[in-house]
Amino acid sequence: MEFKKCARCxxxxxxxNEVCPKCLPKDKCDISKLTNYINNNNITxxxxxxxSQNTGITLKNINRYLNSNSIPKINL
Ligand SMILES: [Zn+2]
Structure with missing residues (x-):
């Protein structure tokens, strides 16, 4: 285990983890929201x-989820 700075707060x-225990549920919530959104829409x-606009989740967090493969891959 390492001493880390939370990526959210x-x-x-x-x-x-990349985020502190307080932010972990928020990350999980964002990830399920993004995953649902991507799965329910035309990915291309x-x-x-x-x-970010459609889910209200910040660009920074979306990039973080993409880099950690937490959400489905999208064509950019
Ligand atoms: Zn935090």
Missing amino acids: GSFFLSD DFTIANL
Whole structure:
């Protein structure tokens, strides 16, 4: 385990995750929202900006989920 800075709120915590225990449920919520959105729509039409606008999830977080393969791959 490493001492890390939370990718969401910036607080320090000790864990193998990218976010602190307080933000973990928020990440899970965002990921299921994005996954549902991607699965229920035509994937080829997406841009990250588009996804962000339609789901209310920040570009920074979407990029983080994409990099960690937490959400389905989209064509950008
Ligand atoms: Zn946090």
